Amino acid sequence: MSAEPALPTGEGGLSRAVPPSVPEGCTRVRLDVAYDGTAYAGWARQADQPTVQGVLEDALATVLRTPSPRLTGAGRTDAGVHARGQVAHVDLPPQVAADRLLLRRLNGLLPLDVRVRRVSVAPAGFDARFAAVSRTYRYRVADRPELVDPLRRADVLVWPRELDLAAMRAACPAMLGEHDFAAYCRRREGATTVRGLLALGWERPPDGLLVMTVQADAFCHSMVRSLVGAMLAVGEGRRAPDWPASLLTLGARSSAVVVAPPHGLVLEAVEYPPDDELLSRQTVTRNRRA
Amino acid sequence: MSAEPALPTGEGGLSRAVPPSVPEGCTRVRLDVAYDGTAYAGWARQADQPTVQGVLEDALATVLRTPSPRLTGAGRTDAGVHARGQVAHVDLPPQVAADRLLLRRLNGLLPLDVRVRRVSVAPAGFDARFAAVSRTYRYRVADRPELVDPLRRADVLVWPRELDLAAMRAACPAMLGEHDFAAYCRRREGATTVRGLLALGWERPPDGLLVMTVQADAFCHSMVRSLVGAMLAVGEGRRAPDWPASLLTLGARSSAVVVAPPHGLVLEAVEYPPDDELLSRQTVTRNRRA
DSSP: OOOOOOOOOOGGGOOOOOOOOOOTTOEEEEEEEEEOGGGSSOSSOOSSSOOHHHHHHHHHHHHHTSSOOOOEESOOOOTTOEEEEEEEEEEEOHHHHTOTTHHHHHHHHSOTTEEEEEEEEOOTTOOTTTSOOEEEEEEEEESSGGGOOGGGOTTOEEOSSOOOHHHHHHTSGGGOEEEEOGGGSOOOTTOOOEEEEEEEEEEOOTTOOEEEEEEESOOOTTHHHHHHHHHHHHHTTSSOTTHHHHGGGSOSOOTTSOOOOGGGEEEEEEEOOOGGGHHHHHHHHHHHTO | OOOOOOOOOOGGGOOOOOOOOOOTTOEEEEEEEEEOGGGSSOSSOOSSSOOHHHHHHHHHHHHHTSSOOOOEESOOOOTTOEEEEEEEEEEEOHHHHTOTTHHHHHHHHSOTTEEEEEEEEOOTTOOTTTTOOEEEEEEEEESSGGGOOGGGOTTOEEOSSOOOHHHHHHTSGGGOEEEEOGGGSOOOTTOOOEEEEEEEEEEOOTTOOEEEEEEESOOOTTHHHHHHHHHHHHHTTSSOTTHHHHGGGSOSOOTTSOOOOGGGEEEEEEEOOOGGGHHHHHHHHHHHTO
């Protein structure tokens, strides 16, 4: 989820990457997107499989009557992962960007499992991926099979045993802050696995499900689902509440952590700074993992 | 939806039908059931098509290792209609009825689009269909395509034009009370179309959708979806707010009323009287439509 690939390493770590500007004669448009990821091989476009980016770019191409324009998404969700608050940007000719029917046209072309919730002209300095300050994900678990509302089942993991909410809650505070989440990440060459966890918690809302909410500046690949996997081990009593945080000292992927299935996971929101800080945020993001 | 077939007509309308009792040596069990009706040809069992009653009876037969026991449901929802609060009963051998694992076993056998939410031994005099005092349905409409959350889309009708909530609200009060809903019903020989409407209203919750809630003692066939169809005509401004109630004097099916699609409709709840009134309620229901 929202895996960040290796960024070009600045020489001596002191370079200041300059955010690329919007192409001449184009207007940057922000798309707020929601999808049921069940039928998709994830967000990122692939040549031979249906992806969310792919269907969105194809719909845009139909509206524009041009080859697919390139979308940039804030979080590259994995196959089967959903989104309610994905954010993307695309640079369009001004007359298209200003078309008040663009939202309706896109949704008329898109399948019902992908919706553009909002279209807006992006403020100066906006970049869906690099200007984001954080992402918020939720993971929903039914620890008794009768808790699942069949009309709300697409984003619920059914777990065969009851889970201890108090134990899972106790495991959260020690995870907060900046850590090397290598134990929870699928490693990519040259990419750091240091991330800042801003929020992590479990609750049991009135529908009886268990819901984990996690917010971080960014997530490395498989990180949220690995966190869920570790928490489920705590909830079952197979691990102590201090176990998930103890893995943060490993500095390497832990085979003891099981990656939870994708369908319980939803990218709920992407957070951005005030408009006048968008450009500086881009610069910070582009440099920080070098 | 919860269509009531013709009941045997009492001679002179004065007969008092005696509710059939639970078979000797059996315990009556109440099942609270939820389903996504998308894949089903409705509630009622059919020989050649998948139905909710069919998959439930098949799951019960597997647990019991006997031929399918017969389920009685409170509302016979149409093809494609959903339920969150369907209620059914089945008469089972006492040792099965008392099995605390029955709920888990049934859900282990059922597909994920059908869930038994609760299993309980029914109080004396309980009959899922005839002891019910009312049913509550909800119908959800998105009058702008971007309002649909793809993860919550199974029970939402997408309507291509914006609807006037105030006008639809204005149409509701005159519908309340006991009327001959013949204009809104698919007529069945020998069955009355008089029904008592206990509640009818529209609201726009924070998700932006339009939601109609309707409660009645019972509904004749296609009645809820016909009410929705009439209300949508009001919401679009094609009909005045007093039009839906004006049809109540017709005494016959109105071809001006379009039946709304099934997938926006959910049977939310079935209401029962206090336990000591269950038996008398059965008698009233069995006689009232004769």
